[in-house]
Amino acid sequence: MTSQTYTFRIQRNMPGQVGTVQSHWQEYKVEAEPNTTILTLLETIKGGQDGTLTFRQSCRSAICGSCAINIGGRTRLACKTHVGTVAKDGVVEISPQKNQPVLRDLAIDIRPFFARVHGIKPYLQEGPERAGKVTSTAYDQVNHVTQCIMCGCCYSECTMAEVNPKFIGPAALAKAFRFVSDPREGLKTERLQALANPNGIWSCTRCTLCVDVCPKEVAPMEAIVKLRTRGLNKGVNTSAGAKHALAFHEDIKQTGQLNEFTLMMRTLGIVGSLMETGMALHLAKKGKIPSPFPHSVTGVDELRRMYESLERSPIDVETKAKEAVPE
Numbered sequence: 001m002t003s004q005t006y007t008f009r010i011q012r013n014m015p016g017q018v019g020t021v022q023s024h025w026q027e028y029k030v031e032a033e034p035n036t037t038i039l040t041l042l043e044t045i046k047g048g049q050d051g052t053l054t055f056r057q058s059c060r061s062a063i064c065g066s067c068a069i070n071i072g073g074r075t076r077l078a079c080k081t082h083v084g085t086v087a088k089d090g091v092v093e094i095s096p097q098k099n100q101p102v103l104r105d106l107a108i109d110i111r112p113f114f115a116r117v118h119g120i121k122p123y124l125q126e127g128p129e130r131a132g133k134v135t136s137t138a139y140d141q142v143n144h145v146t147q148c149i150m151c152g153c154c155y156s157e158c159t160m161a162e163v164n165p166k167f168i169g170p171a172a173l174a175k176a177f178r179f180v181s182d183p184r185e186g187l188k189t190e191r192l193q194a195l196a197n198p199n200g201i202w203s204c205t206r207c208t209l210c211v212d213v214c215p216k217e218v219a220p221m222e223a224i225v226k227l228r229t230r231g232l233n234k235g236v237n238t239s240a241g242a243k244h245a246l247a248f249h250e251d252i253k254q255t256g257q258l259n260e261f262t263l264m265m266r267t268l269g270i271v272g273s274l275m276e277t278g279m280a281l282h283l284a285k286k287g288k289i290p291s292p293f294p295h296s297v298t299g300v301d302e303l304r305r306m307y308e309s310l311e312r313s314p315i316d317v318e319t320k321a322k323e324a325v326p327e
């Protein structure tokens with residue numbers, strides 16, 4: 001392979017007054033072959049051009065997760081990313097992870113991220129739902145999610161975390177799935193109830209970015225969807241998110257389309273809906289007033305038959321590994 005000159009455009013961040021960060025972009029030129037990793041080139045820059053450039057790294061093998069940064073508009077592991085795959089016209093733009101406080105240059109404060117992980121109680125608990133036997137299929141289910149290396153790529157790209165910093169986030173929820181799936185866990189239902197609280201499983205918008213960027217193919221969003229299903233199967237259905245999903249389900253089954261006129265009431269209740277009066281008026285002003293008289297779409301009979309068929313023989317949504325039937 002022939003080497004070429006790449007321009008690294010790196011966001012430099014310096015802590016300023018309390019809680020503020022001063023940022024500017026700085027360019028460096030490096031000679032490299034296209035299959036050289038971004039991490040190697042950051043080290044080249046730090047060793048030969050600018051010793052003040054700050055970033056994290058440790059294993060160099062896509063195992064420790066510490067080198068996750070924003071490269072070419074996507075959060076990736078610097079040690080797993082080849083410069084030739086991300087350079088545009090020879091330029092590579094690099095900045096720290098998003099949705100996380102920046103300490104300096106490319107290094108973020110990882111404490112809030114791990115506080116979320118600790119918040120889901122990442123350990124087995126004694127309780128009545130503990131099963132005595134761990135089958136190989138149960139192991140597969142748990143093992144898939146434990147591939148997560150806690151790099152934070154998913155949280156950095158999460159569109160919900162961007163607008164709601166209280167959202168537990170895809171990594172912590174995938175971790176929660178690992179414990180809900182473990183036959184040795186004694187408080188599965190209690191976990192599902194806690195995860196259905198605001199800022200939990202029902203806050204995910206299913207944008208799929210966490211699935212796209214995960215360097216270990218953990219697919220956190222799939223874990224979140226499974227947690228929702230498991231919660232509903234266990235009767236954890238009183239949260240606004242669960243009511244919203246059930247209202248969708250019922251409408252489509254009955255008429256083939258949503259009854260948006262009553263959807264908010266069925267999701268948030270009377271008091272919750274009244275609190276959204278401002279938004280309703282805003283929508284009304286824009287002419288977006290749903291009809292209060294639902295009508296069935298063409299072919300709804302066929303749709304109902306599909307529902308009945310699915311209810312008789314449900315599709316297994318647990319697609320990622322051989323299913324261990326949840327307790």
Ligand code: FES
Nearest residue numbers: 059060065067079
């Ligand atoms: S340095 Fe450990 S994952 Fe990249």
